[in-house]
Amino acid sequence: MKPVHVLSCLAGVLGAALLAPSGGAAQTIGYDATAAGGGASAEGDAVSDKASRRSGNGKKGGRRLEVTPYIEVDQVVTAELSPGNDVLTWTQLSVGADASISGRNNALSASVRYQKQIGWGKARDGDIISGVARGYTTLLPGLTLEAGALATQSRVGNDGSALSGGLVPGSSRTNIYSLYGGPSYQTRAGDIDLKANYLLGYTQVEQPNAYVVAPGSDAADIFDHSVSQMANVEAGVKPHVVAPVGLGVGGSFYQEDVSNLDQRVRDLQGRAMVTVPVSRTVQVVGALGYEDVEVSSRDVQRDAAGNPVIGSNGRYKTDKSAPRELAYDVSGLLWDAAVMWRPSPRTSLSAHFGRRYGGTAYGGTLAWAPNDRSSLSLAVYNNLSAFGGQLNRTLDSLPDDFTVVTDPVTGDLRGCVSSIDGSNCLSGALGSVRSAVFRSRGFAASYATRIGRLDAGIGLGYDRRSYIAREDSILAAANGVVDENWWLSAYLSGRLGREAGWSTSVYANLLSSNDPLTGDSMGYGASLSYYRMLARRLRATLAVSIDGSSRDDALIDDYWTASALAGLRYSF
Structure with missing residues (x-):
């Protein structure tokens, strides 16, 4: 995918929310749909947190529209601290836009940036696309369109770990x-x-030369691209309409098609639900239904000697003529019991326990906003997908109103966005880019607050992925592998009068695996920036950042870079 195509996609998401007409309802996703969410199976019988937040924005009646395109010229110096000692210099030309819309029927938050790096001396030229866009618009009464997009960069190892790696462009x-x-x-x-x-979602990991130890050896299991689909249908009546309890039926469909060996996840389910009101603020929901879950793939293409064929992109070539074979097949009864508590518009809690994927499943969410200047979010999730579907779900769980937290030098995402509205971190979905399908379980927590002129936030979480592949396939080594990702991301920013300000951020990831061929990996970094307005639309910026990564492998050195930036931005 070329940079101009990505920029067009991000701009299209932004433009859809800006130009579409007004009118009515909010998007919801069903059972355990979000990587950072995972609501109850009877979610259709209760208003989702996302929908209620949008409704709250609408009741305020205010409409806010801010679109700020800009151009920027920066001079950047990067020093490789380990394993080498190169010092490289670039002139960086950037164009981007920040946008925010909040109204009764439309909402959008977006930050999109394209950087052209012009290297001095032995520094290579490069391009960097970064950004997040997330919003919805009401097309007709009751009909809502929602969209989102993400672009970022990582350093990907042969173990599938994806860690931030500083500024150095290239392979x-x-x-x-x-x-x-x-x-x-x-x-x-x-x-x-x-x-x-x-x-409908699409995700691509653009690494033209995936890791291969030596010509003819096995390729690393690096995700290429996938298309995911999620659909839900629900019908029901509220308590005290036709009976003392609420009654409902629903069905859902999830499918993700992964390009690597034509892997496919398909999850179908139908359920009946009963909602029992316990009090004004508490209700209990029970669900009983049937599920059919499959994971399948095709065999690798082989040469005349029977060796697997590796394509020019470093991934295995798929034998399209081979039949699709199952690696995971579970069908049968599912059930679920959930408790939902909503004592006020500022507090909601849901927790559910039951049977899914042929075994025990549980999850829940907590959202608490003690005032207009702070919020706490906690989610426990449990789902089945590949890397693309997990990233789409996490992106969808972002709030509608946020400010992107980025590295001030590289423009890379720092794991979380700044928001006082709901779950706001992406780190749990970005830790590993293995292509194999996985069962994901974990939690994500975030807290954000505004104190005077300060904005602060912290997010932390844990993501456990159990990979699934056929024992007689080329991906057999991935079957049963468990990757665990502990992550932390925090930011703090403030204003110095009306013309200046500062910001700082830190992040850390610890990835561990039971794969005997890989070890633990760690990534960490910090940044600090200062800006001052020189004129009404002209801003000067100074920034420094440091990034590092280490792997539990004696043959791989720790990697550290430090960067500094001085630049000017003109906003239109």
Whole structure:
């Protein structure tokens, strides 16, 4: 995917929310749909946190529209501290836009940036695309369109770990792109509430030369691209309409098609739900249904000697003529019991426990906003997907109103966004880019606050991925592998009067695996920047950052870079 195509996709997401007409409802996703969410199976019987937040924004009646395109010229110096000692210099030309819309029927937050790096001396030229866009718009009463996109970069190792790696452009850095979009519809037919939604997503890890130890040896299991689809349909009546309890039925569909060996995840389920109101603020929901979950793939293409064929991009070539074979097949009864507590518009809690994927499953969410200047979010999740679907789900769980937290030198995402509205971190989805399908379990927590002129936030979490592949396939080594990702991201920023300000951020990732061929990996970094307005639209910036990574492998040295930037930005 070329940089101009990615920029067009991000701009399209931004433009859709800006130009579409006004009108009504919010998108919801069903059972354990978000990587950072994982709501109850009877979610259709309760208003989702995302929908209620949007409703709250609408009731305020205010409309805010801010779109700030800009151009920027920077001089950047990067020193490789380990394993080498190169000092490289670039002139960096950037164009980008920050946008924010908040209204009764439309919302958007977006930050999109393209950087052209012109190297001095032996420094190579490069291009960097970075940004996040997330929003929705109401097309007609009851019909809502939602979309989002992400572009960032990482250093990907042969163990599939994806860690931030500083500024140095070239083959050592891997581009990651993801976008999704789709409609939702909500209406009533007499006493019956009807809901339906559909999301289509695409994710690509653009690494033209995936890791190969030696010609003819096995390729690293690095994700290439996938297309994911999610759909939900629900119908039900509230308590005390036709009975003392609420009644409902629903169905959901999830499918992700991964380019590597034509892997496919397909998850179908149907369920009936009963909602029991316990009090004004508490309700209990029970669900009983049937699920059919499959993971399948095709064999690798082989040469005349029977050796697997590796393509020019370093991934295995798929034998399209080979039949699709199952690696995971679970079908049967599913059940779920959930408790939902909403004592006020500022506090909501849901927790569920039941049977999915042929075994025990549990999850829940907590959202607490003690005032207008702070919020706490916690989510426990459990789902089945590949890297692309997990990233799409996490992107969808971002709030509608946020400010992107980036490295001031590289423009890379720092793991979280700044927001006082809901879950706001992406780090849990970015830790590993193995191509194999996985069962993901974990939690994500974030806290954000505003104190006077200070904005602060911290996010932390844990993501455990159990990989699934056929024992007789080329990916057999991945079957049963467990990757664990502990992550932390924090930011702090403030204003110095009306013309100046500063910001700082830190992040850390610890990835461990039971794969005997790989070891633990760690990534960490920090940044600090200062800006001052020289004129009404002209801003000067000074920034420094440091990034490092280490691997539990005596043959791989620790990697450290330090960078400094001085630049001017003109905003239109």
